[in-house]
Amino acid sequence: MTKKHGVLNLFKKNGKKSHSPEIPTFKQNLKAHRFVDACKQLILREDRLFVLKQDGIGSKMRLVEEEEDSEARLAKDYEDLLECVRQTLENSLELQSKEEQEMLKEAVHAVLEEEKQDIRWEGFQEKQRPSWRPRRCKQIHEALLEMLVQRRMEEAPIDLSIDVRSSMQQSIICKAKRLKEDLLKVVTWVSCCYPEELNVCQFYATLYHKAFAARLREVAEFTLCDEDCVLILQWVNQDYPSILNCREIKERIDQAKLDPLLPEDLLAPLEQQFLSNEKREVSKCLHNILDREETAWRDGKLPQLMDQVYCCPQAIDVIQFFHRHVEFTEQVLGDKTKARRITCQMSNFLKDYRAFHAKVIKSKQPNTEVVLMVNLSYLIQCRDYIIKNAHLFPEDVKTDCLSLLTGMTESSHCYFTSNMHREMKDLYRKVGSNEWLKNSKGVCEKLLAKLDRHIQKFNNLDKTCCQELLGRIHKEFLAEYIRKMMKQKIKLSNKEQQQLAASALCFNSERIHTFLTSAGSNMDWLKDILPKLAGLLKLQDPDSVKLELVNLMRAYPDLSERHISAWLKLKGNLSPSDLKMILKSVACSQEEMSGNQDLLDFSKSFFSIVRIK
Known part of the structure; x- marks a missing residue:
């Protein structure tokens, strides 16, 4: 490829030589660190020399001494310039003054000038350009x-x-410290020496990232102890990102353009090692807490009282320990989803806790009742923790845990309510009897007095446990009261008797509700059940009874035909045909309602626990 005329046209415009005495020489510019000016001087000489060479002047006549130049001398001057530039660049991260900063800026722009000159020579054959091009x-x-x-x-x-335990840890830490310090230098001192389009901060960040990653990969290729495994993962997911997220650095680099510190084939085994160790640690510590609790129970120890309330240290220990490890796992792995892998240990622990809980219920030890009260506090605290922190658990683990906790809570409540029903069995028999009809107020007061002695033992329960347990007692007590009424030990054969019984039911309802809510029950919605049933006794018109029953079924979707039949049979003056007609109408209404179950309030489930034959 021949471009003789092109060379002449390209370089002759730079061929004029200024004789202005005030212009510094190349060596003066080099000594003064004016690298850009020095570079431009060499480029002018390069242009002139090679234009003259193309013209053949060098072979026809001797140039005057001041214009005499040679490729060797020019090449030597270029080497001197580039050596100074190289030394300055090597000092990039040691800048301590504005003068040194200016030197670096000169060196960078000299490099860019040389790059431009390389581009100008592109397309020329090798014999037509200087031997040092492209540089x-x-x-x-x-x-x-x-x-x-x-x-x-x-x-x-x-x-x-x-203070670290291994040379490997020290090596990583000191390199990370150097990385952060140098990137801050790049941001604050070096970046202003480069044109913005070169994005030198990103360039340096890539270099340091590559160097740091190489060290981590070198370490990760070997089998690591658990402590070093944690250290590597923390650097990958926590410590190193915190360096890049330092405000000064974060604003100047694009982290998305940086490769992962560790490839997946090295990262995955480390994560698995860490997770396995965390699972073992969590399981071990949780079961140590359970063993401690079981030993105390077997030894007959009573829980401590704090401010007249049974304290539950095992609940605090379990929840705090578990939560701390989940948070730690999330930090080390940098991923909430991966941290969920250790939460299955809570489910495993609760299964073992269920076995312990069952042993306590079956036992006859003197401290059993008190231990169950404290366990109830633990179960409710654990349940509330899981619900509040549902995001920590995979759906199946959360469901499993809540199911286990619900089952144990149910069995604890059943333990206490069963004892209550057993102790009150004789008094229950009087409800709905002739004695009750004559003196319902007296029967009710005796029931509540007996109930009061029973629930006094719960005074030392914490508020939440007591509220839930008393709510359960409230519901079951009222259900048993209604069940006894439905046994039809009396027949209300006329309107006057029905009015009397209805008034007694309303009075008793008010008394029961006031007593139990004052004690701590929060089941306020139960207060309307007995008055609404009492209202059925007052009604004499079958059609009015049908209408009221429809309203009652809407309020309590689990009210069955069997319940209705048992209750209406208290009305001795209701003919079999009227009863049959009412029940048939009720059955039709129930079918219609079953097609619109979304409209029913199943939260008010009550009659399902009123078991009648």
Whole structure:
């Protein structure tokens, strides 16, 4: 390819030589670190020399002494310039003054001038251009910075003030410290020496990231102890990201362009090792807490009272320990989803806790009742923790845990209510009897007095446990009261008797509700059940009874035909045909309602526990 005329046209415009005495010489510019001016001077000489060479002047006549130049001399001057530029670039991360900063800026722009000159020579044959073209100064500059970064990372000083157990940990920590310090230097001192489009902060960040990643990968390829495994994962997911998220650095680099510190084939085994260890640790510690509790129970120890309330230290220990490990796992792995893998240990623990809980219920030890009260506090605290922190658990684990807790809570409640019903069995028999009809107020007061003695033992329960347990007692007590009424030990054969019984039911309802809500029950919605049933006794018109029953079924969807039949049979003056007609109408209404179950309030389930034959 011949471009003789092209060369002449390209370079002759730079061929004029100024004789202005005030212009510094190349060596003066070099000494004064004016690298850009020095570079431009060499480019002018290069242009003139090679234009003259193309014209053949050098072979026809001797140039005057002041214009005499040679490729060798020019090449030597170029080497001197580039050596100064190289030294300045190597000092990029040691800048301490504005003068040094200006020198670096000069060196960078000299490199860019050389890059432009390389581009101008593109397309010319090798024999038509200088032997040093292309210089590829930009590539050399990048390679030089890469070596600079590698050297600084390798020579990162050990910080003896940091207390670590292994040389590997010390090595990683000192390199990370060097990385952060140098990136801050790049941001605050070096970046202003480069044109913005070169994005030198990103370039340096990539180099340091690569060097740090290489060290981590070198370590991760070996079998690590658990402590070092945690250290590596913390650097990958927590400590290193915190360096990049430092405000000054974060604003200047794009982290998305950086490769992962560790490839998946090295990261996955470390994560598995860490998770396995965490699962073992969590399981071990949770079961130590359970063993401690079971030992105390077997030894007959009573729980401590704090401010007249049974304290439940095992609940605090379990929840705090478990939560701390889940949070730690999330931090180490940098991923909430991965941290969920250890939460299955809560489910495993609760299964073992259920076995312990069952042993306590079956036992006859003197401290059984008190231990169950404390366990109830633990179960409710654990349930509330899981519901509040549902995001920590996979759906199946959360469901399993809540099911286990509900089952144990149910069995504890059943233990206490069963004892209550057993102790009150004789008094219950009087409800709905002739004695009750004559003196319902007296029967009710005796029931509540007996109930009061029973629930006094719960005074030392914490508020939430007591409220839930008393709510359960409230519901079951009222259900048993209604069940006894439905046994039809009396027949209300006329309107006057029915009015009397209805008034007694309303009075008793008010008394029962006031007593139990004052004691701590929060089941306020139960207060309307007995008055509504009493209202059925007052009604004499079958059609009015049908209408009221429809309203009652809407309020209590689990009110069955069997319940209705048993209750209406208290009305001795209701004919069999009227009863049959009412029940048939009720059955039709129930079918219609079953097609619109979304409209029914199943939260008010009550009659399902009123078991009648």
